[in-house]
Amino acid sequence: MTSTDGPLVADLSEEALLARIFPLLPSGTSTLLAPGDDAAVVAAPDGRFVVTTDVLVEDRHFRRAWSGGQDVGRRAAVQNLADVAAMGARPTSLVVALVIPADLPVSWVEGLARGLALECEPLGVGVVGGDLSGGPVVVVSVAAHGDLEGRAPVLRSGARPGDVVAHAGVVGRSAAGLALLEAGRGALDDELVGAYLHPSSPLGAGPAAAVAGATAMMDVSDGLLRDAGRIARASGVGLDLAGPATAFPDDVRRLAAAAGALGASAERWVLDGGEDHGLLATFPAGATLPAGFRAIGRVRDGSAVLVDGSPAPETSGWDHFGGH
Ligand SMILES: [Mg+2]
Incomplete structure (x- = not known):
């Protein structure tokens, strides 16, 4: 205020x-x-x-x-x-x-x-x-x-088929908080509103991922699917992601009440919601994931981002020059 x-x-x-x-x-x-x-x-x-x-x-x-x-x-x-x-x-x-x-x-x-x-x-x-x-x-x-403390920078273009896709941080929280505010229902969930007003990023996980051999990385500012698509395009690979309920069960559960109150979908918030600033990275198969990262999928040959085996809509997520 x-x-x-x-x-x-x-x-x-x-x-x-x-x-x-x-x-x-x-x-x-x-x-x-x-x-x-x-x-x-x-x-x-x-x-x-x-x-x-x-x-x-x-x-x-x-x-x-x-x-x-x-x-x-x-x-x-x-x-x-x-x-x-x-x-x-x-x-x-x-x-x-x-x-x-x-x-x-x-x-x-x-x-x-x-x-x-x-x-x-x-x-x-x-x-x-x-x-x-x-x-x-x-x-x-x-x-x-x-x-960079002597390390090579981790680019978006380094993901290779067989790599593990992993994420650190939360997803969908900021989008849910914004949706609550826009609906005039901010009082329903202070924590989600807070996640929109002042998101918190697992910043230490970035250097830790580099040390652990991350092959590609970016922060999720425009939505998981949209940003995963950017790594896929930059690396010339496809990504197979697990669905929200498997990859992000805690986030889906945490968003369920707000989604229910607004008639929205917790799964869509997880896949499309931007501005949580989690870290999306790929690691060589068999690498030990640093603390905070959870495996959410695999890199494969090809070009598309698939969620539970189905093509993900390309138009989802935040578009700075679109009608958002
Ligand atoms: Mg970024």
């Missing part, structure tokens, strides 16, 4: 606003030169660094009526950190560019900084720089960096 208590962004100078934000941001264990100069300096002991960026736009990716500043900060951090982890890298730093309307409460911006810190600090990730601008809606643009 937003609050109109306290000062608005328009009431403070940029310097005064930054003075409130900076102390809330984590410095990070890889930061060699903290914010204060024209740019920060971050260690890249590997000689390479992983870099990615993702943007959240108000009324496109979140609504201020549903998401507080802390929720948006956590989500912005997690979706970027998950992309770094999905390469098999350890996240090291974020930079954040923020567009904010003048009538935004300062407490909302402070919440955003706290949300970033909540996700980054435990991992030793620093928020090492950023930029502020005024604008008509809130836009949070994050770039994240990571360290």
Whole structure:
């Protein structure tokens, strides 16, 4: 919930606003030169660094009526950190560019900084720089960096026939939470709503998968089927996935009540729901799966993603430019 208590962004100078934000941001264990100069300096002991960026736009990716500043900060951090982890890298730093309307409460911006810190600090990730601008809606643009620690990056294109398909994290929770909010039934399940507002990704499982020999990996941001299709296409293989009840019995069970209340399908949420930021990976047959991963299928020759032996609809999942 937003609050109109306290000062608005328009009431403070940029310097005064930054003075409130900076102390809330984590410095990070890889930061060699903290914010204060024209740019920060971050260690890249590997000689390479992983870099990615993702943007959240108000009324496109979140609504201020549903998401507080802390929720948006956590989500912005997690979706970027998950992309770094999905390469098999350890996240090291974020930079954040923020567009904010003048009538935004300062407490909302402070919440955003706290949300970033909540996700980054435990991992030793620093928020090492950023930029502020005024604008008509809130836009949070994050770039994240990571360290491969001497390993090869894990690409989408490395899956080979015979590999095991595995997943770490939850599926369908964020989609269910959003569906509850959209139906005005958010009070029915705080935890599912929370999974939408501030998803949590098994970030440590990314580097662990790389160490265990993962042949391909990505984070599930647009839905299990859609993202599995991306690994299949990039690798030039087909994937045989077990159905939701077999592959994700806990998630299906957890979603059953909300699905029943909304007349929705827990299985579809599991297959199509995006933004849970679990990790989808393939491992050589016989590899020991790292903690958190469960086997959900096999890689085979071919090109399609099959679920319980049947072709999966290609149009499912999140399409950024579709009618979602
Ligand atoms: Mg991704």
